[in-house]
Amino acid sequence: MEFMGFPLFDFPIFPESASTLAGDVDAIYFFALAVSAVSSLLIAIILFGFFAVYKRKKKSEIGTPTAEPLALEIGWSLIPLVVTMVMFFWGAWVFLKAVNVPEDAIAYSATGKQWMWKFQHPTGQREINHLHVPLGEKIKLTMTSEDVIHSFFVPAFRVKQDVLPGRYTTVWFEATKTGTYHLFCTEYCGAEHARMIGSVVVMAPEDYQEWLDQMSQTMPPAMIGEQLFDQLACNSCHFDMDRGRGPALGGIAGERVELADGRTLDRDDDYLRMSILRPSEHLVDGYQRIMPTYQGQISETSLLQLIAYIKSLPAADDALIADDESEEPEDEDTTTDVVHNAAQLALETVAVTVGE
């Protein structure tokens, strides 16, 4: 059915189910729905029935007193109690299943920050906002946040877990269908909360392997740029607005800027390039002349990657951006080391903040 070219009844009513947990959660849902539908309908029928049958007929009519048997009160206290206890035990059982990570799960790591998801595969590959996983494997994510509380939610898998700064939380799932599924942040985390979304791509194991191999060769420039940003320790000065020794870089690309010498320039690619190579000539108003020159220190390719990364930083005036302090892991990094690094660095971040 359409209304002015607009489909009226063409909307989804049930999400895709693509994990081993989905069936369990849906089963409770259908049970609860059935209970709800039956009881609401019964109540509605009775209410309307009473309204029709006992409509006042005479102005001074009063209701007929009825007996109030205790058994009735006890009975209709017990019915909801029984139903809710079924819901409780069933729900707790599914919950325990969802939070108890199987021994043989493969460990991935995830970091939430305003407003992106960063993932790392056990083999070292990194991704932003997208996570590729093999079908039929138990995947465990160890998660932490660099700033505020986020929440990892994949509706198709029926999994959700808050991601907290300063501690680890875990979530696990086993995908049962290949495809691309929504990944949402469900804990409100600031201006671009709604854009802290991504996808989980479930691939057949052999496709996944192929993808992994490819990944290590062709990483997107912005991502390599991010690693360079860390290696060159740019992040020690450029992090957020008022706390860094250098200007914050989020969303500056294309904006106008006032320099210390009074000029006003567009921050286009050239500007960014020159600012990296000869920073003292492009000193932004209000900052010290402390950034070293990178002329001759950095290849053009790397420079492009760095710029690509800077431009990819989200634009938001009050954003906390580019304070990523993760190190590039060694090639032979094991999963343990990945987590180890993340743990150490999260704590370092904390220590630095406290030190200030």
Next chain:
Amino acid sequence: MSAGHAAANSYEAGLAHHFESFEQQKESSFLGMWLFLVQEIMFFGGLFVAYAVYRSMYPAAFMAGSQQLDTFWGFLNTLVLLCSSFTMVLAVWGAQVGRKKVIVWGLIGTIFFGAVFLGVKVVEYSAKFEHHLVPGESFEWPPKKHHGGDHGAEAAAHGADDLAHGAVIATEAHGADVAIDSSNAVEMSGRGGAIIFFFLYFFMTGMHALHMVIGIVIMLIMLPMAAKGKWGPDNHNFVEGFGLYWHFVDLVWIFLFPFLYLLGAH
């Protein structure tokens, strides 16, 4: 009819128009006061919960922080408050039996002891400022040695070791696969825990002191009224209600003192 008549006669004697009898008025004002104190308990209760949570998170830092507090001043203030409760009881008794002088002197005594308490608090707070123990920019941890807490620095360092250990355990409990590099944890937990201890110290004693200040202000307003003979056997609900409040504030201190001061005593 008779009730209404009685009410009309006693109106000037202090019975509010909406009450039927003195007894009703009295019961109402006491019940109201008790309910007010119940909500006060919940208010301080929230703080004590925060205290309990952080103490279990940072036991050693709380111990070390506690050692920076001067038990002598804390104990003195406990005595001072007990004395003020006694003078308050005198004032209430004075109101019940209608002895104007007893009320006035009871109130003056209570105000005096309350002021002494606050004076001691000022001395203590300023010592904390001097020793850089006020959370904020200038907070120094572990603290430098000073006359009051010779063991403090040592204990703080010791506490930090414990905490590093604690942090590792905590991490494992949260499901991380590896222990955290402990040198960072030492720095963080020792200092972080101490900041929280001193924040709670200032916040809890500050809230308590605020209640004392409010009480003293109310008593200063009560003084001239008492001198004019406003309160007597028929009309002392206000004094009694205020007495409940004052005793409650004392009671809060009886909890604060051991939790904050005596925790780290050897």
Next chain:
Amino acid sequence: MSSTSSDTYNYMMAPEAEPEINKDNYLNDGWRLQDWLLSLDHKRIGILYLISITVFFALGGAYAALIRLELITPGGDLLSPDAYNRAFTMHGVLMVFFFLIPSIPAVFGNFVLPLMIGAKDVAFPKLNLASWYMYMIGGTLTLVAMVTGGVDTGWTFYTPYSTAYSNTFVAAVAVGIFVNGFSSIFTGINFMVTIHRMRAPGLTWFRLPLFIWAMYATSLIMILGTPVLAITLLLVGAERLLGLGIFDPALGGDPILFQHLFWFYSHPAVYIMILPSLGVVSELVATFSRKRVFGYAFVAFASVAIAVIGFVVWGHHMFVSSQSAYAGMVFSFLTMFVAVPSAVKVFNWMATMFKGSIEYSTPMFYALGFIGLFVIGGLTGLMLGTMGLDIHLHDTYFVVAHFHYIMVGGALFGYLGAMHYWWPKMFGRMYPDGLSHMSALVIFLGFNLTFFPQFILGYLGMPRRYHVYPDEFQILHVMSSAGASVLAVGYMIPLVYFTWSLVAGRAAGRNPWRAVGLEWLLPSPPPTHNFHEIPTVDWEANEYRELPEVEPAPMPLRSVPGQA
């Protein structure tokens, strides 16, 4: 009980041949500004609250309109992310703290509670006035923060976002809500003492109207819960202003502790909103079925049970917050017990209608709508309390839909029901039947169209607090926005006819519904000092005896002013 009706009872239930508007009423007792702003009369304070919460409701509604407009398209075309975040935060803050929590207690509790128990005022009239001022000061602070930039943390103020990351006026709003908290506490203390100590002779606990029981349970939560919120917000404010970390993990604090403290108040706060409505509906169902409420004691104790259990279930907001699974199980288990007293109430209301004499009147329609929506809200609440299901539903639109069914379908329907029920008592005039029936229907339909699609959205996975969303969710969002506009129209209609009624409505008389209750003994609007002489109660709550068909002999009671 006594089979022969007492004079007082007969007088209360007698029809009036020519209803009149009582001239000697509280409204006419001085019209200077200070007569209102410094009035200690509980009825005037109720009216002050009525006006101020209507203003806050309108403001909160305006923010809701912005939200629903924005969500018509998936792309974020109307508001910037910041503006949207401020809009939903202010919508939540205004509606929760400045409309729903004070609504029924502060307006109708203040106005009718003393009348219902035969008191001349609440126990502490000055405290009562102070509570209104606290409300206004808190509200003004919040409005100032709103005008100068708003807050973007959500009404839940989760740390560390609220303490370390948000660049908005969090501290100002926290202080605003802190001050407003005193208004709740004062009201709670006042009601509790009034109910305990100032009941009319003969009005025993088990003769109390069920609305009074609900007010009692509500007061209990106000007194026990609000101080915890106060201290929590004070800590948030201190952390923000002083840069210290009590909840910020970067400084060693624990953000989960904030959630515990916050929900320790804010879950019971939901019962502050719904319990008064449950009480109102008990009154409405009994009055308009002309039958004593079935299972009176069960309904009364159900209110208290909900209040008490409500204090031990807060952790069900935190199943996926990293709270331990076993703590979660305890909270989930306890949550299930809220369902029992809630269901008991619904069943008892239905049994009350059985063999009743049901009048098709506006307040009764609101009660009917309330029961339906409360059942849906309650059942979906049960789903959210089920841990395994909550993993998927937490922080999605399912939650949004659920709490709007409780807060709008429940609390607001109860508020409107109370408004239509006691309006004739408050102002002595009736409102038009046809128009009010229609608006009840419009509000009911608009409400369901707005919020039912959100259940579906929620299970599909649409998260809360998103200003942009994937395209496939659009149709459901459009439905919801369409419903919201219907709802907006529904809210306008009563505003119009109530205003009209103030000047031109026909006189209501003493007891237009022929309801049982001390407030109906008084002329409408009631005189300033309520009862000249406190009447003695010799009837049960909502006890109906044979109704006199004609007006009996002139008033036998000296106790009713204007007749003495």
